[in-house]
Amino acid sequence: MPNIEVCFTPEQFGLYYTKQHTVVVIDVLRATSAICTAFQHGVKKVIPVSTVEEAKSYQRPGFLVGAERNGQIVEGFDCGNSPYSYMGENVKDKTVVLTTTNGTKAIKIASVAPEVIISSLLNLEVVITYLMEQKKDVLILCSGWMGKYNLEDTICAGALVDELLKVSHTSSEDSTIGARNLYLTARDNSFGFLKASSHRRRLRKLNLNKDIKYCLEPNQTPVIPVLKGDYLELI
Numbered sequence: 557m558p559n560i561e562v563c564f565t566p567e568q569f570g571l572y573y574t575k576q577h578t579v580v581v582i583d584v585l586r587a588t589s590a591i592c593t594a595f596q597h598g599v600k601k602v603i604p605v606s607t608v609e610e611a612k613s614y615q616r617p618g619f620l621v622g623a624e625r626n627g628q629i630v631e632g633f634d635c636g637n638s639p640y641s642y643m644g645e646n647v648k649d650k651t652v653v654l655t656t657t658n659g660t661k662a663i664k665i666a667s668v669a670p671e672v673i674i675s676s677l678l679n680l681e682v683v684i685t686y687l688m689e690q691k692k693d694v695l696i697l698c699s700g701w702m703g704k705y706n707l708e709d710t711i712c713a714g715a716l717v718d719e720l721l722k723v724s725h726t727s728s729e730d731s732t733i734g735a736r737n738l739y740l741t742a743r744d745n746s747f748g749f750l751k752a753s754s755h756r757r758r759l760r761k762l763n764l765n766k767d768i769k770y771c772l773e774p775n776q777t778p779v780i781p782v783l784k785g786d787y788l789e790l791i
């Protein structure tokens with residue numbers, strides 16, 4: 557049986573990753589939720605970049621460029637990391653370039669893997685089905701916050717683990733057992749459970765409650781973004 561494990565931060569990636577892993581990158585609040593939303597609304601490609609300077613170099617016709625640091629839109633950019641920036645007719649067929657504090661960094665770190673897919677609560681169910689069918693070893697990479705563990709990515713990882721362990725995968729790491737147990741504790745009221753989480757508090761201070769509510773509502777879209785070289789497209 558294939559294996560599934562959870563890595564809580566990009567900094568720990570090397571401790572868990574083996575060359576045969578399909579890596580699933582999660583940043584519930586908000587990078588991977590924004591990316592899933594963009595594809596749901598007809599965006600053709602998302603180019604994740606590490607630095608604000610790199611993002612700036614794409615500020616020309618044909619690209620919709622977003623930059624977020626510490627939850628806020630970086631000066632000089634029209635949008636940041638809100639899923640609401642990537643909805644509606646004006647994003648259809650566009651290429652989005654995005655740099656965020658942790659999520660795009662995690663995608664870049666994961667890019668050594670043979671397959672990298674993007675998950676969030678928004679596309680949970682379709683990712684579970686895909687991974688069950690693929691029957692490959694899976695490493696779930698949580699983006700965390702600046703090297704620290706976070707609750708919302710862990711709950712999402714635990715939801716994936718819980719379903720896959722029932723049907724198609726095994727696991728051996730304590731991080732995986734921990735993520736599953738946290739999910740089982742939180743699942744009946746994950747919105748309430750996450751009330752005290754650090755990033756929820758951070759975003760609430762920035763008046764981003766609407767984003768939080770949207771990102772914590774599971775199964776809103778059937779899209780699965782996959783990394784092809786340096787950009788994401790739909791599977």
Ligand code: 3SL
Pocket residue numbers: 583585586587588624626627628637656657658659660699759
């Ligand atoms: O860290 C990230 O990549 C972001 O998702 C953080 S925020 O939600 O935009 O603040």
